[in-house]
Amino acid sequence: MPGRTSLLRRLFASFALFFIVAGEPIGLLAAQDDSTTVSGRFRSRGTADDGGDELFEGVSVVVTDASGAEVATAVSNADGEWVAVLPGAGDYVVTLDESTLPEGVAVREGTDPATPITANVGRDNPVIIPLGERVASDSGSIKMVQLFVDGLKLGLIIGMTAIGLSLIFGTTGLVNFAHGEMVTFGAMVAFLFNVTGIFGFKLTLILAAIVSTLLCGVAGGLFNQLIWKRLRDRGSSLISMLVVSIGLSILFRYVLLYFFGGRGRPYRNYQIQKVIDFGPFSLPPKDVVIVVVSLTILVTVGLLLQKTRIGKAMRAVSDNRDLAESSGIDVEGVVRYVWIAGGALAGLGGVLFGLTEDIGWEMGFRLLLLMFAGVTLGGLGTAYGALFGSLIVGVLIQMSTLVVPSDMKNVGALLALVVILLVRPQGLLGKSERVG
Amino acid sequence: MDWGSILENTLRGFVGEQAIYFALAAIGLNIHFGYTGLLNFGQAVFMAAGAYGLALTVVYAEQSFWLGIFVGLFVFPVIMALILGVPTLRLRADYLAIVTIAAAEIVRLFLRSPKWDSVTGSSDGLGQYADTFYEFSPFEPRTRYGFGPLNFLGNQLWVVIIGWIVVAIVLVIVATLVRSPWGRVLKAIREDEDAARSLGKNAYFYKMQALILGGVIGAAGGLMRAIGTQSAQPDNFITDVTFLAWVALILGGAARVFGPVIGAMILWGVLSFTDTFLRQAVDQDIIPTSIMEGTQVGQVRFMLIGFSLALLAAFRPQGIFGNRDEMALDDR
Amino acid sequence: MTADASADMTDPLADVAWEPGVAKPDPILVADNITRQFGGLKAVDVDHLEIQRGVITALIGPNGAGKTTFFNLMSNFDSPDTGTQTFNGKDLTNTPAHKVANLGMVRTFQLTKALSKMTVMDNMKLGAVGQKGESFWRALLPFTWRSQEKGIETRAAALLERFKMAHMTDEFAGTLSGGQRKLLEMARALMVEPELVMLDEPMAGVNPALTQSLLEHVTQLKDEGMTVLFVEHDMDMVQEISDWVVVMAEGRIIAEGPPATIGENQAVVDAYLGAHHDAPLEWEDETDGDDVTSAAPADGSSEESS
């Protein structure tokens, strides 16, 4: 699964003002004699004004051999491509001269501008030097504010998808591993209406998101009715239902892969945006939309849970199913609504998540781990706990990049999860269970 | 359709290397889940511990193969079990599930990270550390040995023979343990941890022991795989590997000594069959390319795995040969 | 039994005052200042309680009084917000639950915990402490524990015989009836050979035909020198077998005394009437005829058991 890490890294790198820049290898015919070549390409995907790739010309590269002696230099052409001819096979170090990069661009954080490579004779030796946003030499506190805001955004998306997961657990006891695929499904349905088009019609992303949310709600309801309700009626145990959900998760994931393909793709019109400056932090408009939409939805969900009859019933069933049942609440009815609402929220969360990165078949499964962390942190089965925990996970993930390399940032979130579980086994907002 | 090669591949799946690796992984899971009730969804991390224990010792630390076996079998998996178990084994079962699945993913990302490339080889992993193993092989590496439709290359055959011997030894140990008073305590913890504690059993300690034992057995699976392929790569240990081991366990029936072995054999028999069958069907245009391309055969295989896991868990939680009165997935 | 009970004329609790938290001559378990809060609810708030060694003490109280929570706190299945308990003079504050059991204090659960997918015999054998084969390395060497296992099996078979469960020996515990599970759980607890056994509603939900044999077993435990603390709602049973009654309500110990007198206690009457507005106290009639019942609780039990 070669796509996973790069996608994952991108998920974590895809916040706020990041435009994704990558140095990519290009294939070239290798030289005939003993000498060989190294090559690469400097470009930034989808950030040019016309929506295409931005290509970096005039970036210089120095190649040194094992002893540190300079053996070749190269400068990138108008297509951002560069080639350096080397005297023969061996170990070399390719060093990028960062000062020749355009303003605002630098080697991606956590990578070294000096990249070691073992060159072989008889073929071109591609070098990838990942590029990224030049981290402004802002004061540390401003960077922290930016990371915090980015973390909140990620946390809001996790929270939106995790509420369903948590309420489903609370009302039925099911740890639903297939919830991530609902997120992917939501993102892909919106993609279908937004990019692929149905009968030649292409909806704007906003309309596509609404359609997708509704469809995911329906899908959630159908799953409950066709699968989970039947299993509950048969008296299946929670563990076997958990395993069923793992099976379904695998099945759906590969069905989505089958139809969507392995390549990640973005929504129409939303790849490139100029950032809006908010003083201590800045966000592109789509991120502002993500934050506003998710906040609105989450506040609405909170109010619905707090004020409406069905919302109160959901909390009551989550709290104590037997008690709720004996006090005359139609538990199965509540569970149906939980699945519909959980599905719709997961779908919408998927669309928003798809806005922050490419839409791909594994996006939901990757988010699932973060949802689990959030839900566990908040206390299994509570709606507010899920939201609260997710926000903490989102912020932790982004803030941890201050101390750990960015491809390791969810390690910090998991460690925090473990520490909190040690202190409060029932989660932050959860209740302890009774024995005996 | 070349039914001969389909039969050959099916048979090889049935008794071949993959069945061995996954039999061991599933026996480990059986200790975890079948006998102790621990929901470990990160068995791949123990397999990785075995593989990388060997690979790192030989390639990075430049020590002997035998020390590598020791590290892969006992050091890495035990450390891994302690890291996973100490914080979670006091908590509810679902927490272990979540922490193990996350930990497996994190370890894999860690192994892939270019930052430690000089140690781990990042996504390319490490290779060529098991030459010692093949030096002992009585078979010619490039000769095919076989009987009837089933045949292996010399080196493959050596791996398969040693692999099944390891499985047999592990089964004897497991059978002894689960029939002992120690195994009785594990089962009691599986049934009701509080009851076991009220009778003076240190449930936490036993769960830790079970996690370690199952982890070591899973690591043996990873180790065999690392020896068989002479390469350890992070992506050999994705979450789906864990799920495959679960399918094998549930297929054969949890809490049965032979269950996971039979499950792994059936699993790989069926997988090899469908794989060869579909590939041939696609190649010969029996299935048109518009419906399925060669590259999608692997995806269909995973759909099949997911589908059968869901069906089994829903309708035969005790496994295909299981007996409802004994341990079934359903009681937990 | 009758002989024993009447021979033991020097009732150790005869001189003990009938007031909550009173000191006993030879306490096996002492709880001090134990509190446990669930959210806004103070489930347990016990200033002081002593359980006398070698007698049967009943813990009664309305539903939700905190009896099970108190059991959990004493056996360290739950930890109190404040307070300590000592068992045989040993402070148990930081002792894990399984160690409490190994020290000789075993509890059963209100909701029975039969180990369903294990046979009745395996359930019983699990109760034995000190089986060497329970260590991982010895388990690998069956000859190191086989003979000990035989001894345990014999003891378990004898107990099952006494509990009239011998015919179920090889059945899975999951197939037992509710009452049989209560019996099994109690028998299993006895396999530990505890000094103090704490039974949480051992008679609840038990088929009346089995109740009588359960009662016999509880009194037998005392005759074997064990201390019994049990929770029970049925006042007839409490009257019949207990030597001392402790009453809990809303987390507090509100009264203590011999079973015959406890019904007169105004605090107890209030606690129960507060809990069941319409239902009269079950033992009100008996409190009127106080002299009769106080005459001999032991006689009552002996009559029915003979």
Ligand SMILES: Nc1ncnc2c1ncn2[C@@H]1O[C@H](COP(=O)(O)OP(=O)(O)OP(=O)(O)O)[C@@H](O)[C@H]1O
């Ligand atoms: N884990 C818990 N979380 C919240 N409240 C609890 C918990 N355990 C017990 N309680 C509350 O504490 C109070 C005492 O409960 P407990 O089970 O000890 O009562 P009890 O005396 O055993 O009642 P019963 O006679 O019905 O068994 C009850 O109000 C109960 O709801």
Ligand SMILES: [Mg+2]
């Ligand atoms: Mg109770």
